[in-house]
Amino acid sequence: xxxxxxxxxxxxxxxxxxxxxxxxxxxxxxxxxxxxxxxxxxxxxxxxxxxxxxxxxxxxxxxxxxxxxxxxxxxxxxxxxxxxxxxxxxxxxxxxxxxxxxxxxxxxxxxxxxxxxxxxxxxxxxxxxxxxxxxxxxxxxxxxxxxxxxxxxxxxxxxxxxxxxxxxxxxxxxxxxxxxxxxxxxxxxxxxxxxxxxxxxxxxxxxxxxxxxxxxxxxxxxxxxxxxxxxxxxxxxxxxxxxxxxxxxxxxxxxxxxxxxxxxxxxxxxxxxxxxxxxxxxxxxxxxxxxxxxxxxxxxxxxxxx
Amino acid sequence: xxxxxxxxxxxxxxxxxxxxxxxxxxxxxxxxxxxxxxxxxxxxxxxxxxxxxxxxxxxxxxxxxxxxxxxxxxxxxxxxxxxxxxxxxxxxxxxxxxxxxxxxxxxxxxxxxxxxxxxxxxxxxxxxxxxxxxxxxxxxxxxxxxxxxxxxxxxxxxxxxxxxxxxxxxxxxxxxxxxxxxxxxxxxxxxxxxxxxxxxxxxxxxxxxxxxxxxxxxxxxxxxxxxxxxxxxxxxxxxxxxxxxxxxxxxxxxxxxxx
Numbered sequence: 001x002x003x004x005x006x007x008x009x010x011x012x013x014x015x016x017x018x019x020x021x022x023x024x025x026x027x028x029x030x031x032x033x034x035x036x037x038x039x040x041x042x043x044x045x046x047x048x049x050x051x052x053x054x055x056x057x058x059x060x061x062x063x064x065x066x067x068x069x070x071x072x073x074x075x076x077x078x079x080x081x082x083x084x085x086x087x088x089x090x091x092x093x094x095x096x097x098x099x100x101x102x103x104x105x106x107x108x109x110x111x112x113x114x115x116x117x118x119x120x121x122x123x124x125x126x127x128x129x130x131x132x133x134x135x136x137x138x139x140x141x142x143x144x145x146x147x148x149x150x151x152x153x154x155x156x157x158x159x160x161x162x163x164x165x166x167x168x169x170x171x172x173x174x175x176x177x178x179x180x181x182x183x184x185x186x187x188x189x190x191x192x193x194x195x196x197x198x199x200x201x202x203x204x205x206x207x208x209x210x211x212x213x214x215x216x217x218x219x220x221x222x223x224x225x226x227x228x229x230x231x232x233x234x235x236x237x238x239x240x241x242x243x244x245x246x247x248x249x250x251x252x253x254x255x256x257x258x259x260x261x262x263x264x265x266x267x268x269x270x271x272x273x274x275x276x277x278x279x280x281x282x283x284x285x286x287x288x289x290x291x292x293x294x295x296x297x298x299x300x301x302x303x304x305x306x
Numbered sequence: 307x308x309x310x311x312x313x314x315x316x317x318x319x320x321x322x323x324x325x326x327x328x329x330x331x332x333x334x335x336x337x338x339x340x341x342x343x344x345x346x347x348x349x350x351x352x353x354x355x356x357x358x359x360x361x362x363x364x365x366x367x368x369x370x371x372x373x374x375x376x377x378x379x380x381x382x383x384x385x386x387x388x389x390x391x392x393x394x395x396x397x398x399x400x401x402x403x404x405x406x407x408x409x410x411x412x413x414x415x416x417x418x419x420x421x422x423x424x425x426x427x428x429x430x431x432x433x434x435x436x437x438x439x440x441x442x443x444x445x446x447x448x449x450x451x452x453x454x455x456x457x458x459x460x461x462x463x464x465x466x467x468x469x470x471x472x473x474x475x476x477x478x479x480x481x482x483x484x485x486x487x488x489x490x491x492x493x494x495x496x497x498x499x500x501x502x503x504x505x506x507x508x509x510x511x512x513x514x515x516x517x518x519x520x521x522x523x524x525x526x527x528x529x530x531x532x533x534x535x536x537x538x539x540x541x542x543x544x545x546x547x548x549x550x551x552x553x554x555x556x557x558x559x560x561x562x563x564x565x
Contacts, residue, residue: 204393
């Protein structure tokens with residue numbers, strides 16, 4: 001409870017900055033609109049106004065400040081506009097409606113979860129291979145690292161188009177991109193986790209004449225669990241980003257990415273912003289869920305002091 | 307008591323190849339350990355005492371010489387699960403309870419569930435940890451954790467207990483207490499114990515045989531058969547006999563250093 005004040009302070013500061021930024025950002029189009037509505041604006045031609053910065057124009061037209069917060073197509077929407085748009089598209093729409101953000105969220109989330117499942121499984125398998133096989137250690141890791149240096153924005157359309165040409169469409173290609181982004185943290189974390197038992201613990205198993213598979217199930221795997229959870233939290237948010245990015249360049253009709261694109265192309269910034277915030281909230285919720293799972297699991301395993 | 311030889315080492319050499327050239331960890335080491343002996347290995351760092359213990363356990367392989375454990379090679383003895391090994395750190399698995407940790411070797415060796423439970427209860431009793439079975443390691447003090455690790459080494463009834471500075475990380479008071487307990491345990495179980503230590507009083511107090519070693523190359527400089535009785539209260543450390551043995555150990559250590 002002690003941390004609630006600092007948290008609220010930071011949120012308040014961000015909101016304040018945001019609100020203050022709305023005024024100069026939207027001042028030019030507010031002034032244009034006000035002039036069309038017959039109000040007196042200074043200076044009185046759009047070209048002359050272009051000479052002024054947002055701040056300068058605000059100083060000359062303080063009466064227009066309130067109007068900057070209620071523009072229909074603002075350059076920067078104000079917080080309450082985003083909140084209203086989210087309320088309208090999340091709560092007031094039927095979930096099955098194409099205008100419902102819940103519907104679009106589920107489209108993205110299902111690809112995210114499928115991709116995350118694929119990526120995590122692949123990551124764990126690769127990590128086990130890397131730890132137990134020297135050839136894999138030498139050969140797989142450089143490729144895994146190289147794979148993450150390619151901008152996903154460049155790769156996503158290629159993968160979608162290639163899979164599309166062999167008849168695979170819809171959920172699966174997006175999941176592949178999600179998996180592509182999420183397998184890497186899992187590989188890195190699991191390799192570190194599986195290698196975390198020290199020489200003494202490995203020697204101890206040798207004195208019992210334990211088999212390699214006993215060493216894996218009884219020592220290496222449980223020892224890697226805390227590392228796995230750290231990776232899963234990075235992986236799940238990377239998966240969501242992957243699914244959204246996969247929706248952007250391909251003209252997808254549904255999903256957070258599609259909403260962002262639609263808002264952009266049809267000049268509806270509120271749609272874009274609402275989708276952005278919904279995606280951020282979804283990511284936060286997923287990471288929070290895994291944090292909770294982590295706490296419960298580690299407590300159950302006795303690895304944190306309850 | 308029969309004088310059956312358990313461990314027999316003859317002319318052991320072990321050379322590690324390192325980036326700075328070969329390191330002679332052991333040179334011409336010969337020793338016999340009889341059944342029921344409590345043998346301490348004492349010497350400065352780098353004298354090869356731990357290496358020698360690891361050779362007995364089959365964790366290192368000598369480059370020359372002969373070493374048999376129960377008449378077998380250390381490797382075979384390890385397969386036959388001839389010894390329990392206690393390391394300097396307790397090394398308990400944090401995700402297992404104390405009982406679960408003691409059970410680990412039993413699971414690996416394929417004891418039945420009923421036998422596992424029975425043995426866990428018995429060895430925890432033996433190290434005075436009855437009632438702590440369901441606790442996790444972080445809930446125990448360092449000394450209790452080390453006792454749990456001794457219980458783990460005792461669980462599968464190996465004849466030989468090899469201990470590599472098991473109390474090195476503990477404070478002196480806890481250490482005295484554990485030394486006393488270890489002697490009682492040894493008297494009750496009649497195991498053969500190999501014990502690596504830095505501490506002269508610890509070596510003299512515990513052992514029937516003290517092996518003094520010196521470094522570069524690691525070798526044995528003196529083997530002292532202790533005349534102290536098997537029954538040893540802590541205040542035996544003030545007796546003239548005890549002090550005399552301690553002197554001899556110290557002399558042996560110094561001699562090894564001057565050469």
